[in-house]
Amino acid sequence: MKRSGEFEWISRYLSPLAGENSFQLKDDAALLPVPDGSELVVTQDAVLENIHFLSDDPVDTVAQKALRVNVSDIIAKGAKPFAYSMALGVPDSWEDHEMLRFCKGLEADQQQYGLSLTGGDTYRSPERLCVSITMFGTVTKGQYKSRMGARAGDLLVVSGTIGDGAIGLKVATGELLVKAGEAKNHLSAYRLPNPPLPLAKAIANHATASMDISDGLLGDCRKLCEASNVSARIERSQIPLSGAVEKQIKADENLWDAVLAGGDDYQCLCTVSPEQWQAFQIAALDDGISVSEIGKITGDGASKIYLTNNGVSLSQTVESFTHF
Numbered sequence: 001m002k003r004s005g006e007f008e009w010i011s012r013y014l015s016p017l018a019g020e021n022s023f024q025l026k027d028d029a030a031l032l033p034v035p036d037g038s039e040l041v042v043t044q045d046a047v048l049e050n051i052h053f054l055s056d057d058p059v060d061t062v063a064q065k066a067l068r069v070n071v072s073d074i075i076a077k078g079a080k081p082f083a084y085s086m087a088l089g090v091p092d093s094w095e096d097h098e099m100l101r102f103c104k105g106l107e108a109d110q111q112q113y114g115l116s117l118t119g120g121d122t123y124r125s126p127e128r129l130c131v132s133i134t135m136f137g138t139v140t141k142g143q144y145k146s147r148m149g150a151r152a153g154d155l156l157v158v159s160g161t162i163g164d165g166a167i168g169l170k171v172a173t174g175e176l177l178v179k180a181g182e183a184k185n186h187l188s189a190y191r192l193p194n195p196p197l198p199l200a201k202a203i204a205n206h207a208t209a210s211m212d213i214s215d216g217l218l219g220d221c222r223k224l225c226e227a228s229n230v231s232a233r234i235e236r237s238q239i240p241l242s243g244a245v246e247k248q249i250k251a252d253e254n255l256w257d258a259v260l261a262g263g264d265d266y267q268c269l270c271t272v273s274p275e276q277w278q279a280f281q282i283a284a285l286d287d288g289i290s291v292s293e294i295g296k297i298t299g300d301g302a303s304k305i306y307l308t309n310n311g312v313s314l315s316q317t318v319e320s321f322t323h324f
Contacts, residue, residue: 006122009096013103019083019116030118032083038138043073045214046132049091053191054172059098060105061191062129067109070135072195072212072266078145078204079137080197085118087132089125113197139204145270147227149209152299154271156232157207159196159284159291161242162217164189166262167255176248176255185244193266198287206280207270216261218305219319220269226303228271234295236260236309260307261319271297 022030168190170176
């Protein structure tokens with residue numbers, strides 16, 4: 001079947017996703033007004049076939065995951081996402097129905113997260129699908145939360161549950177065999193992460209430092225510690241797990257490696273002072289988001305991660321997914 005050309009794809013499938021300041025993608029750029037008293041937050045992440053997602057993943061979920069990994073970054077800064085630009089590398093194998101399904105995924109998440117497309121680029125990527133997203137958010141002036149504000153004595157906090165995406169990937173690749181009824185939930189956790197959009201306000205008001213968990217809890221915690229010139233103690237028994245992940249770990253303790261270092265969580269990792277912890281919890285719960293204290297920040301400046309289980313020291317050789 002002959003597929004439509006680039007400009008017809010843009011006109012038919014991508015233009016309907018554009019916001020009012022994007023001129024229906026007929027111009028070379030877009031205008032992004034920023035509300036008074038706010039600042040613009042910009043982030044960029046790309047997903048590449050067989051590196052960040054599997055070739056047999058449905059293309060609509062690939063589109064949604066590409067958006068959500070960027071939404072996650074914006075949320076962790078205490079900001080609200082509102083628009084994105086996309087560079088889309090299209091495989092030679094794609095036909096109109098793949099493009100339609102991909103854009104349906106974008107449309108669903110635009111509605112869920114309040115986003116619009118500002119423009120970007122489409123290009124030929126002969127063998128593999130590549131989606132690069134630049135996302136824009138707004139944050140109240142002075143409330144942007146970087147990785148660099150953690151202080152000795154702060155509590156180390158995560159949102160949601162950890163390990164669902166990493167366990168889901170093991171199911172998707174066949175490395176972990178589960179019952180058919182369980183596979184669907186594990187695959188969904190990997191393909192469609194659920195970044196905690198309402199938590200942005202609590203982060204802005206109460207956190208001292210924040211980032212999202214994308215490459216692995218331990219590795220991302222080390223990045224935060226390096227940026228803040230601190231160290232951290234993590235108590236494994238306090239890491240929140242979903243019922244599905246907890247069941248798998250009970251069957252195989254070795255899966256803790258995936259939970260701690262596998263990544264694909266897209267939850268928030270924050271530091272909160274003890275004085276602000278109760279207010280942070282209340283604000284999060286008021287917005288339907290669970291948050292858990294998993295450790296504390298220490299002030300030795302060595303950027304070390306000390307892992308314990310019920311107070312007993314543990315060693316962990318792998319801390320995160322590596323892109324190279």
